[in-house]
Amino acid sequence: MLKAMSGKMCSSSSILQAQKLVDQLQIEACMERFKISLTAADLVRYCQGHRRSDPLITGISSSSNPFKDKKTCVLL
Known part of the structure; x- marks a missing residue:
């Protein structure tokens, strides 16, 4: 089962x-x-053209954030 290699x-x-x-x-x-160089230029153009809708740049409103906690937990 064992073989010699180098x-x-x-x-x-x-x-x-x-x-x-x-x-x-x-x-x-x-x-x-x-x-x-061509790919980087295309990427820069794409990012600049879509920056207004990019949630990483503009953020997410708390009303449309699907990851926001719906309820808060209160311990007594």
Whole structure:
């Protein structure tokens, strides 16, 4: 069950992990790449165009906040 690899003993699980890593790296190597300068400029334009509706910038009104506690807990 143990195999020699580069002078070290490796278990089958580490071989499987290494194969998964190689497969993932091969997938990533085949992906189409975008020029960072174009992508960054597009991102800046998008953020500037949507900043008025961005809750991280403008905040959320307490009446429309779905995460606001509906009731308060009072301990006596």
